[in-house]
Amino acid sequence: MHRWSLVAALLVLSLGHAAVMGGEPEVTRRLLAPEQGCTVLYATDGVSAFGGNNEDFMNPLTKVWFIPGENGEYGRVYFGFEDLQAQGGMNEKGLFIDALGIDQPCAVDTTGKQEYPANLVDKVMCECATVDCAIEQFERYYTSEYWFWQFLLGDPTGVSAIIEADAIIRQEGAYQVATNFLQSTTAEAQALQLDWRYREATESLEATETLAVGRMRDILDDVHVSGDVNTLYSNVYDLTELIVYLYHFHDFGEVVVIDLAAELAKGFHVVDLPLLFPSNAEAQAWAAPKLEQRASLIESIRDPSIKDDALSVYEGQYEMPTGWGDPSLTVEIIAGEQSLFLRFPECRQFELHPLSSTEFGYVGFARSEYAVMLNVRFGLDDNGRAEYLELVMGDQVFRSEWISL
Numbered sequence: 001m002h003r004w005s006l007v008a009a010l011l012v013l014s015l016g017h018a019a020v021m022g023g024e025p026e027v028t029r030r031l032l033a034p035e036q037g038c039t040v041l042y043a044t045d046g047v048s049a050f051g052g053n054n055e056d057f058m059n060p061l062t063k064v065w066f067i068p069g070e071n072g073e074y075g076r077v078y079f080g081f082e083d084l085q086a087q088g089g090m091n092e093k094g095l096f097i098d099a100l101g102i103d104q105p106c107a108v109d110t111t112g113k114q115e116y117p118a119n120l121v122d123k124v125m126c127e128c129a130t131v132d133c134a135i136e137q138f139e140r141y142y143t144s145e146y147w148f149w150q151f152l153l154g155d156p157t158g159v160s161a162i163i164e165a166d167a168i169i170r171q172e173g174a175y176q177v178a179t180n181f182l183q184s185t186t187a188e189a190q191a192l193q194l195d196w197r198y199r200e201a202t203e204s205l206e207a208t209e210t211l212a213v214g215r216m217r218d219i220l221d222d223v224h225v226s227g228d229v230n231t232l233y234s235n236v237y238d239l240t241e242l243i244v245y246l247y248h249f250h251d252f253g254e255v256v257v258i259d260l261a262a263e264l265a266k267g268f269h270v271v272d273l274p275l276l277f278p279s280n281a282e283a284q285a286w287a288a289p290k291l292e293q294r295a296s297l298i299e300s301i302r303d304p305s306i307k308d309d310a311l312s313v314y315e316g317q318y319e320m321p322t323g324w325g326d327p328s329l330t331v332e333i334i335a336g337e338q339s340l341f342l343r344f345p346e347c348r349q350f351e352l353h354p355l356s357s358t359e360f361g362y363v364g365f366a367r368s369e370y371a372v373m374l375n376v377r378f379g380l381d382d383n384g385r386a387e388y389l390e391l392v393m394g395d396q397v398f399r400s401e402w403i404s405l
């Protein structure tokens with residue numbers, strides 16, 4: 001297995017977007033299965049440009065985080081879950097991106113491309129102001145030989161594109177819609193039958209006479225889902241004004257307006273997305289059993305003999321584990337109140353709960369419930385301080401030496 005495939009396998013389990021409807025084309029509206037979801041939109045009238053997203057999934061631990069630009073990079077806002085693996089976002093130049101899952105892995109054509117050793121999406125958002133620039137990056141680099149996902153990108157110049165593993169579909173006309181099937185292999189007539197969300201969003205945008213935030217919001221409302229899978233949050237990105245209109249748990253009557261420049265001026269920060277909104281009884285009732293299952297699992301695996309004040313012995317900078325990022329960079333272990341955090345340079349992180357004095361486990365959301373998805377083993381010196389860590393995925397072990405505090 002290619003070394004990046006291991007990382008991709010872990011990420012796809014926690015990917016908040018899901019896969020295409022299987023079987024025969026279906027024209028009736030129905031609830032989504034756990035492995036289905038998400039709608040992404042782009043629209044322009046030649047003056048304004050908007051992106052839109054419904055995040056349809058089952059993990060209630062939603063987050064929003066802000067990363068100021070440094071050393072010539074663009075600042076950006078991302079949305080996603082507790083692992084801070086960005087599901088979508090916008091940078092300070094008005095480029096937005098959102099990822100959507102697909103049901104089967106697609107081979108990436110790596111011919112003539114360079115392997116990029118870190119997060120290519122974050123590189124795009126750090127360096128690109130336009131979709132054309134982003135396409136150049138995806139055509140130049142690859143990070144995995146197989147994708148379980150695709151991307152829709154849009155910018156304030158009126159350009160958008162869907163980037164699949166082995167195809168690029170550029171916008172034709174004033175809008176573009178993506179759900180969870182590959183448009184490069186699906187005829188338009190079939191697509192309209194295949195997915196009611198794609199059909200309704202496409203027909204609504206086609207009929208739009210006046211493009212505005214409210215129009216984008218209403219279309220997202222029309223294609224939101226509820227049930228076991230819910231629209232956990234929705235975004236309308238004003239790509240010209242650099243404003244995000246955020247909605248929680250398919251309640252489109254409550255909006256939080258995010259001024260990207262103002263938030264970036266506060267420095268790096270992470271916010272629990274639901275806490276930005278008034279209490280939502282429906283969302284809380286839906287989330288409660290999932291959060292209880294997570295808490296119960298953590299309690300069952302946690303070694304009670306590991307006291308919070310002992311966690312500092314694991315802290316420090318470690319070498320980048322082979323295959324997990326740019327080898328010239330480091331990863332960091334940070335001690336929390338009852339757990340450790342393994343943080344990568346692009347802010348992706350894994351919360352680690354103590355199973356023993358030398359082993360910790362990451363509890364992530366795997367399809368329909370929380371599970372231990374990654375183990376981290378520490379080697380300790382004679383003084384009880386960490387000398388190295390090992391990331392353990394099945395029979396694969398990735399060692400990382402401690403460097404410094």
